[in-house]
Amino acid sequence: MTRKFNIEESLSAPELASHLSNPDGETGKQVGLLMNEGNKHICLNSYKVLAPKGDDRILEIGMGNGFFIPELLSLADNLTYVGVDYSSTMVGEALVLNAELLESKQVELLEASIEKLPFDDNSFDCIATTNTLYFWPDPGPNAQELLRVLRPEGRLLIGYREKAFMDKIEISNYGFTQYTTNDVEALLSNAGFRAVQTESIDEPELEFAGKLFEMTGFYTIGVKSI
Numbered sequence: 001m002t003r004k005f006n007i008e009e010s011l012s013a014p015e016l017a018s019h020l021s022n023p024d025g026e027t028g029k030q031v032g033l034l035m036n037e038g039n040k041h042i043c044l045n046s047y048k049v050l051a052p053k054g055d056d057r058i059l060e061i062g063m064g065n066g067f068f069i070p071e072l073l074s075l076a077d078n079l080t081y082v083g084v085d086y087s088s089t090m091v092g093e094a095l096v097l098n099a100e101l102l103e104s105k106q107v108e109l110l111e112a113s114i115e116k117l118p119f120d121d122n123s124f125d126c127i128a129t130t131n132t133l134y135f136w137p138d139p140g141p142n143a144q145e146l147l148r149v150l151r152p153e154g155r156l157l158i159g160y161r162e163k164a165f166m167d168k169i170e171i172s173n174y175g176f177t178q179y180t181t182n183d184v185e186a187l188l189s190n191a192g193f194r195a196v197q198t199e200s201i202d203e204p205e206l207e208f209a210g211k212l213f214e215m216t217g218f219y220t221i222g223v224k225s226i
């Protein structure tokens with residue numbers, strides 16, 4: 001069956017784009033569920049490419065409703081996870097969906113923006129962020145903020161759709177900044193990451209606004225120097 005990406009075509013492109021960048025209220029919750037369907041492959045592949053090691057402390061920026069957190073935690077032993085999202089609607093949903101993991105203290109979820117993260121320097125072994133880059137308000141300083149909270153030798157993974165695809169879908173005209181792989185690699189190198197490299201993984205087709213698209217996820221990784 002073809003995967004679809006809209007709420008039965010009930011939202012206009014600007015409305016859907018607004019809720020993808022900052023899901024709000026009841027419609028935001030519905031868009032969160034829609035993202036779990038439409039972004040399943042890119043979210044799970046981000047985690048696989050990140051490949052956390054046992055005992056890692058992981059930060060995720062913009063986890064939405066956090067539906068895939070248990071899958072990430074199943075990838076190695078004794079992982080701990082902190083998720084931040086600036087949408088109070090998404091943090092609320094993620095708290096409900098991950099109640100047991102929160103209880104066990106394996107997971108923490110906070111409302112915060114990438115611009116100013118409420119963590120000490122060198123706090124995390126790795127950071128993942130999927131489908132958020134388009135909305136970063138100030139990409140250079142935002143990448144440096146991620147570098148600050150990573151420990152030396154820690155890895156940042158950014159999962160995204162490339163400009164060539166985004167150019168084809170209407171929603172990307174409303175508040176999305178588009179990036180080529182070269183742009184993302186330059187962003188990380190200029191922020192001070194080393195060993196920057198990108199992997200791409202093809203996915204099943206997805207239907208956007210009545211049209212079928214071939215889908216590929218891009219995963220750019222950078223490492224913090226010692």
Ligand SMILES: C[S@@+](CC[C@H](N)C(=O)[O-])C[C@H]1O[C@@H](n2cnc3c(N)ncnc32)[C@H](O)[C@@H]1O
Binds near residue numbers: 023035062112
């Ligand atoms: C398109 S959704 C992606 C959700 C999920 N990662 C996925 O791929 O399905 C973008 C998420 O990033 C969050 N977000 C956008 N800008 C952010 C920022 N500056 N700081 C923190 N979260 C942000 C939004 O609230 C939203 O939950």
